[in-house]
Amino acid sequence: MKSAVLVFPGINRERDMARALKLISGKEPAMVWHAETSLPSGTDLVVVPGGFSYGDYLRCGAIAARAPIMNAVGDFAAKGGLVLGVCNGFQILCEAGLLPGVLMRNAEIKFVCRNAHLRVERSDTPFTRGYNAGQVIRVPVAHGEGNYEADEETLKRLEGEGRVLYRYCSADGVVGEASNFNGAAHSIAGIVNDGGNVLGMMPHPENHVEDIMGCTDGRGLFAGLVQHLEKAA
Amino acid sequence: MKARVTVTLKSGILDPQGKAIEGALKSLGVDGVASVRQGKVFDIELADSDRAKAEAALKDAADKLLANTVIENYRVELL
Numbered sequence: 001m002k003s004a005v006l007v008f009p010g011i012n013r014e015r016d017m018a019r020a021l022k023l024i025s026g027k028e029p030a031m032v033w034h035a036e037t038s039l040p041s042g043t044d045l046v047v048v049p050g051g052f053s054y055g056d057y058l059r060c061g062a063i064a065a066r067a068p069i070m071n072a073v074g075d076f077a078a079k080g081g082l083v084l085g086v087c088n089g090f091q092i093l094c095e096a097g098l099l100p101g102v103l104m105r106n107a108e109i110k111f112v113c114r115n116a117h118l119r120v121e122r123s124d125t126p127f128t129r130g131y132n133a134g135q136v137i138r139v140p141v142a143h144g145e146g147n148y149e150a151d152e153e154t155l156k157r158l159e160g161e162g163r164v165l166y167r168y169c170s171a172d173g174v175v176g177e178a179s180n181f182n183g184a185a186h187s188i189a190g191i192v193n194d195g196g197n198v199l200g201m202m203p204h205p206e207n208h209v210e211d212i213m214g215c216t217d218g219r220g221l222f223a224g225l226v227q228h229l230e231k232a233a
Numbered sequence: 234m235k236a237r238v239t240v241t242l243k244s245g246i247l248d249p250q251g252k253a254i255e256g257a258l259k260s261l262g263v264d265g266v267a268s269v270r271q272g273k274v275f276d277i278e279l280a281d282s283d284r285a286k287a288e289a290a291l292k293d294a295a296d297k298l299l300a301n302t303v304i305e306n307y308r309v310e311l312l
Contacts, residue, residue, distance in 0.1 A: 059301055066298060095301065102303050109249045149246070149304070183247075 001226045003029040003045040006073070008064040011051035011088065013204065020206035021047070024222040034067040039076055044229050046073055050087030050142075050204060060103060060145045061091030070096050082126060082225065083198040087143055090190075090200035099193055099200045100158070101150030103143075107183025111144040115215075116203055117179065118189050119169040121162070125192065127199040128165050130224030136173045137217035139203040141181075146202040148184040148191070155185055166190035166201055234279045235312040236291055240300045241272035275299055284311055 003021050005014050014031065021029045029047070030040045039046060053064035064070075070092075077083050077098055085093040093099045106112060115138050120131040131137065150158070158164055166189040170179045180187040182202075190201030205218030242248050248270050255269040277294070279287045291309045300307040 058298070062298065062301070100303075102301055104247065104304070105249050107247070107249060109253055147247075151303075 001025040001027060001044050001229045002040070002042050003027070003047055004032045004039050004043045005029045005047045005049055006032050006034065006069060006089075007049075008034045008051075008053040008067060008092075010053045010055050011049055011064075013050035013087065013206070016204070017047055017049040017086070017206045020209045020218070020222060023209060024219060025226050032069060034064065034069050036069050036072070038072050039069075043076065043081070045082045045084065045225060046076055048073075048083070048085040048089030048092050049206075050089055053088055053092065056145075059091075059095065061088055061093075061095040064088075064092045065095035065097075074098065077193070077195075077198050080195060080197050082229075084127070084225075085198075085200040086204055086206065087141075087146075087202055090202055091145065093198060093200045098198050099191060100154045101148055101185075101191070103145045103202070104147040104149050105145050106143070106147050106181075108181075111142075112146070112181055113140075113142040114181075115139070116141045116181065116189070117169050117171050117173075118166045118203060119173050119175060121165055121167060125165060125196055126225055126228035127190075127192065127221060128224060129228055130220030130222070134173065136169060136171065137205075137220065138171075138208065138215050139205050139218050140207045141203045143182070143202055146182040146184065148188040148202075150185060158188075158191055159186065161194065163192045163194070163196075164188055164190070165192055165199065166203070234282050234284075234287055236277045236279055236287060237310045237312060238275040238277060238291055238295050238299055239272060239308045239310070240275070240295070240305050241307075242270055243304055243306055246304045273299075287311060
């Protein structure tokens with residue numbers, strides 16, 4: 001799996017992401033500066049990592065979404081290329097119009113940094129095939145603006161088309177107000193675009209990939225992507 | 234030419250920051266506050282003095298960057 005990790009000023013999770021990708025795919029990802037206008041040839045996966053691009057000025061992800069490299073990412077996604085956006089990366093993909101909706105301020109206006117349980121809603125996608133449908137995984141979250149919102153029609157479409165891949169839940173997989181710490185519509189933690197090739201998620205699977213991290217539940221996402229690409233090749 | 238673009242949240246969009254400000258105003262004893270919604274103001278200087286062109290440029294700016302039209306409305310004023 002040849003991956004490319006985008007780097008914007010103010011991003012701070014790109015090295016965690018690169019480490020996880022190297023660990024699981026065995027290949028060092030290319031780090032791609034935001035001012036570039038093309039992706040390395042043969043890229044299989046583009047990752048937009050977390051952090052605080054441009055200091056969250058204007059709106060989270062708004063400035064980064066208009067960076068030169070994003071045109072290339074748009075073309076790559078339009079051709080079916082796999083794109084993963086985590087945390088600020090999810091915000092950037094929404095601002096760039098590659099995913100619907102918007103990440104609003106957490107309902108209780110607090111920055112939340114903790115472990116979250118996620119229910120994997122289906123296992124038949126490149127982004128979830130490393131898990132079983134209904135499986136509960138534990139992954140860290142660290143964000144102030146992770147409250148996913150979209151209009152009713154968009155939410156209906158996302159649900160109807162099975163595009164919610166990850167949802168906040170309790171340790172035993174129950175979705176409800178008690179586990180929806182940021183107030184996201186329908187407890188949404190991660191969604192895909194209509195082509196199913198662009199995933200945005202607020203939690204950080206790259207931070208739960210090694211025993212030293214205390215949990216390896218995040219590995220499945222990357223291992224699934226590697227499997228998917230090997231099968232396609 | 235000077236202009237101002239005001240960006241506000243669409244009605245129905247939850248505004249936790251506005252709610253917090255509303256709560257703080259109430260706790261300060263400021264009377265008669267029914268509700269608060271927070272927005273943004275951009276003061277922009279334009280090189281062009283053609284009003285129609287300026288207005289078009291400002292709308293372009295608001296659509297492309299200043300506002301996220303999924304959740305926000307904007308108003309353009311030439312001053």
